[in-house]
């Protein structure tokens with residue numbers, strides 16, 4: 192028996208980067224992983240990797256920003272007897288650019304995926320977790336859940352809101368045995384970061400200078416923190432924002 196044997200874990204945006212590593216880590220700990228992504232090929236690739244490592248996973252293609260799609264997703268889980276008792280709200284997109292040029296559609300896109308998605312998924316999962324007597328939710332925030340940056344209004348605002356959503360739900364659902372925490376990564380080596388750097392919207396050398404450890408995080412280091420918050424040994428931790436950032440948010444200097 193592994194520590195999460197018998198548990199069912201939904202990871203959103205699990206086709207790439209941090210979500211993929213979370214899915215692999217949860218499967219490695221024995222959970223059945225429900226791999227969600229908006230990209231069908233990416234979701235299937237993660238399931239193949241999990242199966243190759245001896246774990247069990249099912250691919251579920253849906254956009255978390257679409258409330259009807261999320262509703263259908265959870266109905267499918269119910270029909271298959273796989274209502275999740277672990278939820279990792281990971282799917283997220285960046286939104287870099289000057290606020291005075293920010294189009295309504297871009298604002299709505301980031302809010303839809305980064306904020307509405309976790310709400311739709313948490314509400315649907317919370318209903319089932321309450322009925323089952325408990326569960327665990329981990330939201331993927333960011334250093335921008337706790338500190339600000341210019342030219343990232345939609346990203347910073349949604350990530351700050353995820354931090355507050357974490358605390359509100361932790362308070363409201365403690366009596367149902369549901370824990371809600373947030374892992375707040377600093378800059379991580381992932382497709383999202385590489386795309387920002389490749390398009391000139393992120394100066395990676397400057398970022399590495401600013402981090403006290405002078406290196407980006409690895410997606411597996413974020414997954415380790417998520418795994419800890421899903422395990423019984425973190426049973427007394429709820430409403431917490433855990434930064435995993437090489438010291439970025441501690442640094443009040445250069």
Ligand SMILES: NC(=O)c1ccc[n+]([C@@H]2O[C@H](COP(=O)([O-])OP(=O)(O)OC[C@H]3O[C@@H](n4cnc5c(N)ncnc54)[C@H](O)[C@@H]3O)[C@@H](O)[C@H]2O)c1
Nearest residue numbers: 204206207208209229254255282283376378379381382383
């Ligand atoms: N990479 C970083 O440096 C960093 C830092 C802090 C926080 N984060 C956060 O970590 C999370 C994952 O980031 P990443 O770097 O692994 O990104 P990524 O781009 O590598 O992966 C994101 C995944 O989410 C999927 N996705 C996008 N929209 C979706 C939707 N509407 N519904 C379902 N899936 C969708 C994408 O297809 C992709 O597979 C995000 O919430 C991000 O904000 C990342």
